[in-house]
Amino acid sequence: MKSCLVVDDSRVIRKVARRILEDMDFQVNEAEDGQAALRKCQQEMPDAVLLDWNMPVMNGIDFLRELRSSPGGEAPVVVFCTTENDMSSIVEAMEAGANEYIMKPFDSEIVQSKFAEVGLI
Amino acid sequence: MKPADFDFVAKLVRERSGLVLTPDKAYLVESRLGPVARKEGIPSLDDLVSSLRLRTHSPLVDAVVDAMTTNETFFFRDKTPFELLENVIIPDLVAKKRGAPIKIWCAAASTGQEPYSIAMLVDSLGHKMGGCKVEILGTDISERCLEKAKAGIYTQFEVQRGLPVQYLMKHFKKEGENWKISDQVRSAVRYRSMNLLDDFRALGRFDVIFCRNVLIYFDAPTKKRILDRMATQVEPPGYLLMGAAETTLGITDVFKPVQNARGLYTVDPTKTGLTRAA
Numbered sequence: 001m002k003s004c005l006v007v008d009d010s011r012v013i014r015k016v017a018r019r020i021l022e023d024m025d026f027q028v029n030e031a032e033d034g035q036a037a038l039r040k041c042q043q044e045m046p047d048a049v050l051l052d053w054n055m056p057v058m059n060g061i062d063f064l065r066e067l068r069s070s071p072g073g074e075a076p077v078v079v080f081c082t083t084e085n086d087m088s089s090i091v092e093a094m095e096a097g098a099n100e101y102i103m104k105p106f107d108s109e110i111v112q113s114k115f116a117e118v119g120l121i
Numbered sequence: 122m123k124p125a126d127f128d129f130v131a132k133l134v135r136e137r138s139g140l141v142l143t144p145d146k147a148y149l150v151e152s153r154l155g156p157v158a159r160k161e162g163i164p165s166l167d168d169l170v171s172s173l174r175l176r177t178h179s180p181l182v183d184a185v186v187d188a189m190t191t192n193e194t195f196f197f198r199d200k201t202p203f204e205l206l207e208n209v210i211i212p213d214l215v216a217k218k219r220g221a222p223i224k225i226w227c228a229a230a231s232t233g234q235e236p237y238s239i240a241m242l243v244d245s246l247g248h249k250m251g252g253c254k255v256e257i258l259g260t261d262i263s264e265r266c267l268e269k270a271k272a273g274i275y276t277q278f279e280v281q282r283g284l285p286v287q288y289l290m291k292h293f294k295k296e297g298e299n300w301k302i303s304d305q306v307r308s309a310v311r312y313r314s315m316n317l318l319d320d321f322r323a324l325g326r327f328d329v330i331f332c333r334n335v336l337i338y339f340d341a342p343t344k345k346r347i348l349d350r351m352a353t354q355v356e357p358p359g360y361l362l363m364g365a366a367e368t369t370l371g372i373t374d375v376f377k378p379v380q381n382a383r384g385l386y387t388v389d390p391t392k393t394g395l396t397r398a399a
Contacts, residue, residue, distance in 0.1 A: 085277060087295055090286065101286045103277050110281045116200075117285050 002120065003027045003044075007037040007060065008052040008081070013104075017050055017081070020108045024121055034058030038066055045072050048120050050111075051098075053082035053089070061096055068097040077118050081106060122151050126170040130154070130185065133173060137186045138262055139318045139343045153188045160184075187263045191338065194231040195282035197238045202333065202362045205385050207242060210360050214328050215251040217358075222254045226327040228317060228351070229335035230259030233270030233310070234279070237302055239331070240309040241288050258324065260315035267312050273302035317347050326356050333384075334364040341372060348373045352393045359388035 004026040006017045011032075018028045029046065031037035035058040037049070049067075053060040060080065067073040077099045082089070085103040093101055100114045115121050122130075130150055131142040142150060151166060158169040161181060172181055197203050214223050227236045236259040243255045261267050280289055280300045293300040315321055317335070330351055336344045351361065352375035361376050363369070363384050369376045375393050376386035 085295075087290070090290060094286065094290065101289075103281060106281075110278075113281065113283055114286075117283075 001025060001027050002047040003029065004048040004050055005029045005031060005037060005040055005046040005076075006050045007031045007034065007055070007063065008050075009033055009055040010052075013052070013081075017111075020111050021050070023108065024112060024115065034060060034063030034066070037063050038070075041067060041070070041073065041076070046076050048115070049076050049078045050081050050102075051078055053080065053084045053093075061092065064093070064096045064098060077120055079114055079118065081111075122147055122166055122170075126167065129170060129174065133182065134186055134189050137182065137318075138190065138316060139339045139347075140186075140189055141338060141340050142189065150189065154185060157181075157184050157188050183264070187265055190263050190266075192231045192263060192266050193334070194234045195279065196234045196284035196288075197242075198235065198283055198333070199365055199384075200283075201365065202331065202384060203238060203242055205362065205382055206239065206329070207246065209379070209382060209385065210329055211243075211246065211250070213358070215249070215253050218253055218328070220252055222256050223329070224325070224327045224356075225255060225257045225329045225331065226324065226354075227257065227259040228315075228330055228332040230261045230267070230270055230312065231263070232266045232275075233259060233273060233312075234275075234283075235259070235331060235333070236270070236310040237273070237306055238283075240306045241292055243309070244292075244306070255309070257310045258327075259310050259312045260321075260324070261312075262314070262316045264314060267314060270310075271307075271312050273307045274299050275302070276300075318343070321350065321354065324354065326354055327359075328356050329360045329362070330355060331362045333362060334367070337364065337367060345373045349375055352376060352388050355388050357388055357390050361386040361388070 004021050006014050006028060008014050009032050014030045021028050029040055031040050033055040051060045064078055079100040079102060080093045080098050081102040081104060083104045090101050099118045102110055102114055127147050127150060134140050134142055154166055154169060158166060163169045163172060173185065225239060230236050236257050239257055259270060276299055280293060292303045292306050336347065348369055365384055369386055375389055377389045379385040379387055
């Protein structure tokens with residue numbers, strides 16, 4: 001079973017994402033900001049990260065840059081999942097090391113499509 | 122809807138498009154014709170059917186047929202056909218065509234995601250195309266769908282269904298809340314209105330036909346007639362791509378399945394009398 005860390009400051013979004021990912025047979029962990037997510041990654045590197053952009057303490061793009069420069073941090077497949085839906089944000093995310101990009105609002109079909117695109121399912 | 126009205130609409134739609142509407146689709150017919158009636162300012166479905174019976178308003182008949190077509194599509198739908206195009210069909214055709222253009226027909230192009238997916242894939246192949254150009258024709262019975270296809274403007278939801286983000290970054294730009302495909306990709310596809318029941322010989326001949334998830338709505342004799350006519354429109358080896366749940370087996374023998382390539386068929390020249398043009 002693959003693991004996915006859901007990083008989002010919204011409890012509702014984490015709950016929705018958890019339900020979708022568990023239906024896709026993922027073992028799901030949660031973090032409410034980038035710093036908490038980094039701690040979880042240091043304990044155990046997930047196979048995938050579903051990552052929000054705008055969060056308190058540490059945002060998604062800073063988390064991603066920290067993750068990619070840390071030992072083993074190049075391994076997880078990172079899929080952004082954010083309300084940032086302009087081209088410059090997409091480019092910035094991909095240059096920072098994201099593998100795919102979901103623009104909110106999302107549903108299970110979009111998550112499945114994007115996870116399939118990067119070989120997670 | 123009264124049974125007699127349903128029977129009338131089902132017969133009309135079948136005559137005009139080949140689509141088979143069985144009585145269990147009565148709810149679907151009602152739900153799709155309601156918006157047509159409202160748009161035309163017709164107060165009820167009874168009145169709509171009465172208008173259809175008079176046949177005085179031909180665009181109304183077109184609108185009804187259009188409403189009954191299923192236009193479900195998305196970018197790179199089912200993936201496998203595009204992998205087959207990249208890894209099997211194009212290498213074979215590039216070797217055989219010796220620089221002549223590869224002609225592809227999307228027979229149910231809907232709102233354009235399939236032909237544009239092909240155009241973007243071809244663009245990504247670069248030198249693998251061996252200098253071969255690709256001409257893509259998209260046809261559909263629905264004028265409403267073709268208008269959207271020609272515009273090349275898609276919602277945020279539509280560009281997230283099957284479209285890898287790299288393609289979004291390369292070929293789209295944001296316009297308001299929507300995303301518009303680049304002029305380069307848009308100009309790679311021509312569109313034309315076409316009812317598959319009609320004579321399509323004027324479209325010319327093709328190397329590849331995408332006819333996915335459309336024949337499922339037709340009865341067996343109609344499927345056979347369409348496939349047999351398509352077989353005469355392809356240049357041998359003449360590839361046909363069908364939906365994952367579709368087959369030519371048991372319907373016609375003019376196309377034969379390609380081994381280990383689900384949904385891919387080539388024309389059997391011995392059954393059609395076709396030979397490759399010199």
